[in-house]
Amino acid sequence: MVSKLKQWLYAHRNHRSLTFTDKLIYRLGDHNLAEMSGSLVYFMLLSIFPFLIALLNTLKFTNVFNPEVILEYISMLPDELGTIVYDFVYDLINSSSGGLLIVSIIAGLWTASNGINQVINNINRAYGIHEKRSFLIAKLLSILFAIALIVLIILLVVSQVFGQLILDAVSNYIALDAAVELLIQVARYAIPFIFMVIIFTLLYKFAPKSEVRELLTLKLILPGALFATIGIGLMTFSFGFYVSNFSNYSVTYGSLGGIIVMLIWMYLVSLMLLLGGEINATLYSMTYFPDLNKWPRSDSIIKNFIGTFTSPVTTDN
Template identity: 30%
Template sequence: MNSSSTEHRNDPADAPHPEDDRKPDSPTEVTKPSWKYILRTTVREFSADGCTDLAAGLTYRTVLSIFPALIALVSILSLFGQSESSVTAVLDQAEGIVPADMWQTVRPALESILTAPAPGLGLIIGLLTALWSASSYTKAFGRAMNTIHDVPEGRGAIKLNVQMYLLTALFLILGVIGLLIFVLSGPVAQAVGDAIGLGGVAVTIWNVVKWFVLAAIVVLVVDLLYYATPNVKQPKFRWMSIGALLAIVVAVLASLGFFLYVSNFGNYNATYGALAGVIIMLLWIYIINAILLFGAEVDSEIERGRELQAGMPAEEELQLPARDTKASDKREKKYQEDLERGRNLRESAGRSQEDPHRTGKPDAQR
């Protein structure tokens, strides 16, 4: 299904509308043969698209992005006077889950974030640094999504960077909201419970509900990565949640299984020594990124199954229009110009061989 060249993509004016009425409108309307086809092609496309290599690249981008992003989060939280308490609460919760080897490596770096500059110049510098650094992951994820959807990047540099910076800023805001819910929700729930006469009951209820709210934020972040980063006009936003939900569930289960194995059966210290914590962290990040890309493949192949069931020729490439083709059209034009120059060089060499006197060299040197 991945054609040899992704530069030849449906023109946005010619491609069917993403919400073409011929497509099944809900998962229940997708036929059993279509689901079998989707499952079979998802596994094959995950390998064909080189998603394991893409996950390795995303792991590198994650390491570059994560600490500047955390510094920006702490800077924003300091506006509410909650930076130290928020990070400390999260660290205390994580300590009981994360393997000891990994925790000994990561915790000092996370605790140093508490020394981030106070609001003011430090906040501005931290946010700008985070947007520049953390957006590298967002852009890399977009390139991986383009590979999965078989579409070239057609957005110009300015347009692409503005979109990715805005999307990264939204992720930071959602992260702040999640941390505030995690830290501040208890006292707020207690105050509301006292006001309505429920007291501790409200706190107990909220301690359960808040995890669903936090889960909803995680789902929204993954949905946005799937929906907004690739250069392709997606169907309705709700269609992207199937792969996202699958990825999140598998990522949680895989994380629990991985941490359980490392804590009880793995012996990374014997192999890597002082680097054991770093290796464990990198391996875990790699697993998460690979799962996220698999979820994206699920969404892509579900869309392919919808299109095939609607009678569209989606066997080789999805019948979705690109968001923009300006940059890819320019690259294609330059590529064709280079082909023409190469052809002229070849033909010129051929004429020289046919007419040896054009080169001015003796016959013995020819």
Template identity: 40%
Template sequence: MKLIYNLKNNVSKHKNKKWYRFLEELLCRIKEDEVTAIGGQLTYFLILSIFPFLIFFLNLLSYTSITQKGILSNLLIVLPIETQILLESIINEIMNSSSQTLLSLGIILTIWTGSLGITSIIRAVNKAYNVKKKRPYWRLKGLSILFTIILALLLMLVLTMLVFGEIIGKKIFAYLGATHVFYYIWELLRIIIPFISMILIFALIYKLSPTPEEGLNIKFSQTLPGAIFTTTGWIIASMIFSIYVNNFANYSKTYGSIGGIIVLLLWLYITSIMIVLGGEINGAYASITKGTGVKDCDEEGK
């Protein structure tokens, strides 16, 4: 009884603190918005969109001087080995069949299909911010296609920075006579550049997704908590999942030839949950900042 009393006393002591109200709001939103269910829906659309997006992205990449083989390992490094093998075979097939005809004739259909995942993310973010009014379908689809194109261009920009940044950096440090120092700095930059890029991508999605007619004035800085959580959480969760699958779970033995597909589905589900949680964190932060908070959340559950 004394332990229960102490717990209640500690809870009441922190009840009016901002961090406590934020956690209370976040947990309420996760329950009310059915994050796990939305994550499942988002996973389905990511499955439909990931391969068309890869076709679009890799075909664009074929017209640059960036070597596709080199970026393949960097893109898939956080994934379990079974999924890497599956995606590598699919991506290699895409690259081998890459052609100007495929890019020009199929580009609209490819981008349209590839934007399905973005459309689902936009809807999930709107729900996280409790936005009731929906965009017209044509406007929602247009925004999704725009996001898809921007995402592909940002990925290309990041890869260009990684490739040409190393070349330029080597020449500068060689001129200064400190080539050995460059390798230490570059190993750090190879991690920092993709990390910051992912944060910026998620922050932009969280900022531009809510329907503007609702009167939400979301500043870029207000989307950073969710974007940082999504990026960091996704990397950590992917690494843990990869270690688990590679060392403890033998999906190939259990599911046979479809083991790689099962692992891919599970990884996409983890990715979806992280994206949705990032939106919920920003939504909870916005509510606490406005001074509404759990009251609104409780009213929705009634």
């Protein structure tokens, strides 16, 4: 069995799909993605609540819609995590002051941008480069993406809340057949998905420094954006289902159970974001540095397994 596997790997060692998978797995270990995701959690933890302050104050005082709608969507989070966020959001909605609106938004965006700035730094590391932007430019880029995330959440809520309201209002005057209603329902979920893909595509496009950014085509950044979008969605749903049905962190950690769940969820989100960056960086390497793909390539996880032989292995090891 081992010899057949080695023979198959050697025979397909230069196939594009295997080369991509081989290089990607190697890079995940070489770039210490698990450790990088853990360090990113620290910045996300410091950023998430200032981000919520900026978001909720923007919603509350622009009168777009009632910010309490946000509370309904917290139920999508794992129970322990939802409890922490719900209490914070509820207190904020009922205690925010209009006089501190601008100050809270600016402070929230400034602090929240620190987490995004760390994501940008980690994406640059995936390409093997170091961030050399000035502090002002880097901070401005991070703030812009923080604002983009606020817009994304607003559009998400609008599409979900007002989408149903519009559907109900139209149904009162016009008899909609099942196909039209299905189309509208699909659009309600497709729109947020598209928004997320756009945001992540822009993030993966503008995070690297200019020398690399100029070479990044849509074909090289869309795969990572799609992976991050789908991955975060599936991970959040699966993790929430697991926590709600198969695990009880409060038994193990007591009152810290909610915090532990939050940290694990943030870690998984960070991992998906960085995996998306590594996917794009691997495609970039294969496109612009084809010599590095030739066997025996240095960034290979299977090289040590099958060796550098020139004929198929015939005996098991």
